[in-house]
Amino acid sequence: xxxxxxxxxxxxxxxxxxxxxxxxxxxxxxxxxxxxxxxxxxxxxxxxxxxxxxxxxxxxxxxxxxxxxxxxxxxxxxxxxxxxxxxxxxxxxxxxxxxxxxxxxxxxxxxxxxxxxxxxxxxxxxxxxxxxxxxxxxxxxxxxxxxxxxxxxxxxxxxxxxxxxxxxxxxxxxxxxxxxxxxxxxxxxxxxxxxxxxxxxxxxxxxxxxxxxxxxxxxxxxxxxxxxxxxxxxxxxxxxxxxxxxxxxxxxx
Amino acid sequence: xxxxxxxxxxxxxxxxxxxxxxxxxxxxxxxxxxxxxxxxxxxxxxxxxxxxxxxxxxxxxxxxxxxxxxxxxxxxxxxxxxxxxxxxxxxxxxxxxxxxxxxxxxxxxxxxxxxxxxxxxxxxxxxxxxxxxxxxxxxxxxxxxxxxxxxxxxxxxxxxxxxxxxxxxxxxxxxxxxxxxxxxxxxxxxxxxxxxxxxxxxxxxxxxxxxxxxxxxxxxxxxxxxxxxxxxxxxxxxxxxxxxxxxxxxxxxxxxxxxxxxxxxxxxxxxxxxxxxxxxxxxxxxxxxxxxxxxxxxxxxxxxxxxxxxxxxxxxxxxxxxxxxxxxxxxxxxxxxxxxxxxxxxxxxxxxxxxxxxxxxxxxxxxxxxxxxxxxxxxxxxxxxxxxxxxxxxxxxxxxxxxxxxxxxxxxxxxxxxxxxxxxxxxxxxxxxxxxxxxxxxxxxxxxx
Numbered sequence: 001x002x003x004x005x006x007x008x009x010x011x012x013x014x015x016x017x018x019x020x021x022x023x024x025x026x027x028x029x030x031x032x033x034x035x036x037x038x039x040x041x042x043x044x045x046x047x048x049x050x051x052x053x054x055x056x057x058x059x060x061x062x063x064x065x066x067x068x069x070x071x072x073x074x075x076x077x078x079x080x081x082x083x084x085x086x087x088x089x090x091x092x093x094x095x096x097x098x099x100x101x102x103x104x105x106x107x108x109x110x111x112x113x114x115x116x117x118x119x120x121x122x123x124x125x126x127x128x129x130x131x132x133x134x135x136x137x138x139x140x141x142x143x144x145x146x147x148x149x150x151x152x153x154x155x156x157x158x159x160x161x162x163x164x165x166x167x168x169x170x171x172x173x174x175x176x177x178x179x180x181x182x183x184x185x186x187x188x189x190x191x192x193x194x195x196x197x198x199x200x201x202x203x204x205x206x207x208x209x210x211x212x213x214x215x216x217x218x219x220x221x222x223x224x225x226x227x228x229x230x231x232x233x234x235x236x237x238x239x240x241x242x243x244x245x246x247x248x249x250x251x252x253x
Numbered sequence: 254x255x256x257x258x259x260x261x262x263x264x265x266x267x268x269x270x271x272x273x274x275x276x277x278x279x280x281x282x283x284x285x286x287x288x289x290x291x292x293x294x295x296x297x298x299x300x301x302x303x304x305x306x307x308x309x310x311x312x313x314x315x316x317x318x319x320x321x322x323x324x325x326x327x328x329x330x331x332x333x334x335x336x337x338x339x340x341x342x343x344x345x346x347x348x349x350x351x352x353x354x355x356x357x358x359x360x361x362x363x364x365x366x367x368x369x370x371x372x373x374x375x376x377x378x379x380x381x382x383x384x385x386x387x388x389x390x391x392x393x394x395x396x397x398x399x400x401x402x403x404x405x406x407x408x409x410x411x412x413x414x415x416x417x418x419x420x421x422x423x424x425x426x427x428x429x430x431x432x433x434x435x436x437x438x439x440x441x442x443x444x445x446x447x448x449x450x451x452x453x454x455x456x457x458x459x460x461x462x463x464x465x466x467x468x469x470x471x472x473x474x475x476x477x478x479x480x481x482x483x484x485x486x487x488x489x490x491x492x493x494x495x496x497x498x499x500x501x502x503x504x505x506x507x508x509x510x511x512x513x514x515x516x517x518x519x520x521x522x523x524x525x526x527x528x529x530x531x532x533x534x535x536x537x538x539x540x541x542x543x544x545x546x547x548x549x550x551x552x553x554x555x556x557x558x559x560x561x562x563x564x565x566x567x568x569x570x571x572x573x574x575x576x577x578x579x580x581x582x583x584x585x586x587x588x589x590x591x592x593x594x595x596x597x598x599x600x601x602x603x604x605x606x607x608x609x610x611x612x613x614x615x616x617x618x619x620x621x622x623x624x625x626x627x628x629x630x631x632x633x634x635x636x637x638x639x640x641x642x643x644x645x646x647x648x649x650x651x652x653x654x655x656x657x658x659x660x661x662x663x664x665x666x667x668x669x670x671x672x673x674x675x676x677x678x679x680x681x682x683x684x685x686x687x688x689x690x691x692x693x694x695x696x697x698x699x700x701x702x
Contacts, residue, residue, distance in 0.1 A: 015672045017628070017649050019656045022617045022667040040601045040617055040665050042502050043536035043571050227561075243568060244542025 025217025026064055026079060027229065027242065028054040034066065036079055037216065037242070041233065044242050050079035056091050061218030062100035067092045067107075074102065085119065095134035095141065098180065100218065103136045104158075113161075123161030127154055133213075135178045140164065144176045144184065151176060151186060169199065175213045177221055185213060185221060185232070192223065194237060203237040271310025272338065274367045277303035277345065290372040291350045295472055296380045296416070297391030300350040300373065301329070306364060308338040316344065316365060323360020325352045326371055353389060355380070355416040377417040379443065381467075381474055384410040384450070390474045396467065398455040398478030406456035411436075413469060414448035423449075423470065430465020432457045433476050457481075460515075482515035485550065488557070488580045490521070490589035497569045497591075499621040499664065500599050502540075506564035507557035507580050513550045519582030521546050521559060523567065527574040528595065529623050534663030537570035550582065557582075569593060571619035572663035595622045597695040598688040605684050605700035611674040612681070612702065619664040620690045623657040626650040629687040630670070633699060634680055644687070645672070678702075 024037045024044070033049035051073065057066030064075040067087060074083040090109025097103040102116045108130075113122040129147035136142070139159065145152045151172040155165045169176075172186035172193075182197035192213070193204040209226030216222035216231060222242075223230040229242045275282040276289065282305055294300040308314045316336040321328050331346040338344055348362055350373040357374040381390040390396055390411065401407050415421050422442050428435040436451035443449060457463050457480025465476035486509040497503040507521055522545040525537045539546045541560040548557040559565040569576070576591045602617040614630070629644040647670070656666060683699040 015630075015645065015647060015670055017647055017652060018669040019649070019652050020667050020669075021660060021662050022665050038665075039536050039662055040500065040571065040619060042500055043568050043619070043663070043665060045535045045662060241540050241566070243536075243538050243540050 023077075024231070025061065025215075025220060025222075026050075026059040026075070027216050027222045027231075028057070028066075029229075032068070034064075034075075034079070037231070041231075041238065041240060044231065044240070046242060046244055051075065051081070056214070058094040058096075058215040059217060060096040060100035060102070060215065063096070063102055065092065065094045065102045065105060072105070072107075093131060093134045094215075095136045096180070096215075097136055104134060104141065106131055106134055122158070125154065125156035125161045125163050127156075127163075132174045133176050133178045133184075135180045135182070137180045137182060142178050142180070142182055144169075144174075144178050144186075146174050149173070153178070153182070153184065167199070169195070175210060177213045177215065179234070183234075185234070187213075192232070192239075194234075205232075205237065205239050207239060271308050271312070271340075272314040272316070272365060272367075273307050273309060274364050274369070275305040275307060277305050282307075285367070285369050287368070288370045288372070291348075293374055293376045294350050294352055295378055295391055296352050296355060296375050297389030297394055298351075299391070299393040302348045302350070302371075303345060304348065304362075304364075305343055305345050306338060307343040308340055311340050313340060314338050319346065319364050321348055321360050321362045321371070323358065323371070325354075325358035325373060326350055326360035326362075328362075377419060377421065378472060379421055379423075379469055380414045380416050381469060381472065382412040382414060384412055387412075390467075392473070392475075395475035395477045396453070398476070400479045400481045401455055401457055402483045403457050403460050403480040406434075406454050408435075408452050408454045411451045411453060411467065411474075412448050413439075413443065413451065415443040415445055418445050420444045421470070425468055425470055426451065427468045428453055428465065428476070429468065430463065430476060432463035432478065432480070433465035436467070482517055482583075485509070485513055485515065485517065485519075485583040485585060486511050488519070488582055488585055488587055490578045490580050490587060491564075492589070492591060493564065497593075499569055499571045499573065499593055499596055500601070500619055501569050502566055503569060504564040504566050505559075505578060507548055507550075507559065507582075509550075509555050512553050512555055514552065515550075516552050517550050517582060519548050519550065519557065519580060521548055521557075521565070522579050522581075524577045524579070525570065525572070525574060526577060527572050528593075529573070529657075532572050532574070532623055532657070532663065533661045534570040534572040535661045536568050536663055536665070537572070537576060538568055540566045540568070548582075570663045571599075571621050571665045572623065573621040593621065595690075595692040597692045598625060598690050600686075600688070600695060600697050603686065603697045603700050605702050607678065607702050608671075610671070612672040612678060612684070614668075614670045614672075614684060614686060614700065616668040616670075616686060616688075616697070618666060618668065618688065620653070620657075620666070620688070621664040622690045622692055623653075623664050624691040625653045625688055626691075627687075627689040628668075628670070629689075630672075631685040631687070632681050633683045633685070635682040637682075640681075 028034045032054045034051035034054045035046040039045045053068040054066045066073045072085045072087040076082045088109030093106040095104040105114045115122045127145045129145040131143045133144040141156045143154045145154045151169045153167045156163045176186035185194045187210045191206040194202040212224040219234045221232040274285040276285045329347040332344045352375045360371045362369040426439045434454040455478045460482045463478045467474040489508045491506045493504045548559040550557045556563045573595045578589045598620045600618040605614045628647040631644040632640045686697045
């Protein structure tokens with residue numbers, strides 16, 4: 001066995017090294033210009049805009065979905081437009097699948113749940129409130145739903161939209177984000193906090209006036225707060241201010 | 254004198270056929286007389302008379318000669334001679350009567366072959382002089398006090414001199430204007446040839462332009478001055494921490510050794526001088542955005558406010574070299590050079606995975622020397638022993654050099670290395686990656702597949 005491995009690894013002279021710029025994701029500023037975010041933690045650069053007029057959206061690390069006026073725009077990992085469709089004006093929510101492709105998009109303007117890539121209409125679950133974040137986990141749709149001042153995690157069937165469960169997230173408030181593993185990041189009275197799938201708080205960070213949370217990369221969120229734009233690492237819970245982000249809006253409202 | 258005046262009255266008859274000289278009063282033109290009395294002007298004042306040269310002919314004409322000969326008169330706003338006047342076109346100029354002595358004055362204005370005798374005189378008033386320059390003061394020559402720190406004062410002396418043959422009573426000598434004071438005691442009468450000296454003070458109450466008047470009998474001299482803020486103390490650029498390695502953030506503040514006596518604005522800017530010529534690192538910037546940040550200083554404070562706080566955060570970047578901070582406020586321009594020393598490769602993120610075609614290693618790192626040359630991969634079996642063949646080495650110096658030469662992200666890079674595996678690689682448990690640059694080697698922890 002060992003000789004096989006050694007023999008195998010003797011082939012590694014054919015190893016392929018690819019060197020490139022470390023790209024984190026995409027962030028939209030307050031003017032609606034979508035910028036690639038490059039660099040390493042602590043050494044960020046917001047590069048020249050690749051898309052303008054963006055009002056909201058999210059980036060998975062592989063693909064981005066953005067709303068701009070009355071259009072829904074898909075972008076690839078290079079920020080290039082890969083598709084565009086008419087859409088009713090209003091915020092959108094995006095859920096990505098495990099391959100980081102857009103799976104479901106909620107249009108608040110038309111109150112439709114669209115399944116991608118075919119853009120067929122999915123049954124809308126009876127959320128009994130306003131959805132503010134979506135994720136897909138297997139055959140289930142996870143939604144953070146705002147009901148009056150409370151935030152609920154509502155799980156529904158992707159097949160027929162029937163609600164399977166609903167759990168109150170105590171002390172959680174909008175804006176919020178949910179991952180496909182049902183972990184959540186939500187606003188608190190003095191900042192933001194994260195909880196695992198069981199609702200156990202993982203960390204809490206003080207930050208003034210959180211306005212929006214949106215997915216900016218594979219494992220990062222753009223956090224827009226009063227006069228500041230931050231990048232939140234979902235792995236470390238580290239919140240780092242982005243340079244020039246005073247006017248930023250993050251990926252989505 | 255009568256003969257001269259008579260001759261002058263006939264001079265306009267010698268005018269050229271098409272080029273004519275007019276006297277302008279407002280917008281009204283009248284043919285220039287052979288003799289024109291501009292009237293009285295105080296010593297030090299100016300009386301201006303406007304003339305117009307008009308070409309009423311059908312061919313172009315040239316102003317070849319334009320001059321005024323005589324004491325107390327000068328030509329102003331004149332065209333460059335020779336000056337071509339197209340048919341139907343015109344050109345204006347002025348003559349200023351600026352008497353510097355008491356008396357009557359005359360001068361000849363000549364335009365080509367047209368002449369006008371100009372007369373002027375000064376009334377029997379005092380000559381007003383600024384000290385120590387002895388410059389004449391008048392309606393067109395104000396007494397300027399320059400820049401003076403607000404709420405402090407300065408003084409200038411003014412001489413009143415009687416150049417006339419008769420005694421002149423000083424019926425009114427008065428200083429007007431909030432910021433100006435004086436003139437103290439003055440005599441009631443100045444005899445012929447006599448003079449007296451006044452002191453006028455200037456104490457601006459605010460940091461703005463100030464205006465006042467010195468009234469002497471029927472004359473008025475404008476007083477001007479600018480109130481300014483007290484000078485700022487020497488600013489100091491302070492870093493926290495004092496030294497910062499690449500890949501970190503630090504805070505910079507602008508402080509003063511003593512409380513600032515005034516309020517104002519300044520700028521703090523940063524420039525980067527890379528150790529490797531041509532290296533670009535756009536990450537080196539203030540978090541407020543860009544490489545220049547405005548700040549404000551309030552009276553009584555010892556620290557400036559930048560980006561809404563007493564310090565501003567900035568990114569050190571990922572390139573060796575020097576960051577040069579420059580603070581500018583008031584007359585000050587101070588610099589602080591912050592060396593960013595060479596470092597071994599710093600690995601921020603690293604992961605290893607298996608794929609259908611082999612092994613994949615992903616690294617996010619920076620090499621602030623931009624000299625990364627060698628990569629070594631040491632594979633470990635499940636029992637923790639390294640593969641007997643030793644590390645797999647890659648010479649990536651050329652690839653890294655090309656990358657760094659085209660990157661604007663300083664020494665930051667992402668590296669993806671794939672190892673094709675034709676057999677069962679599941680016995681491989683982990684890998685260590687070593688990257689070497691001119692500062693030495695750096696190694697990852699063991700990355701688990």
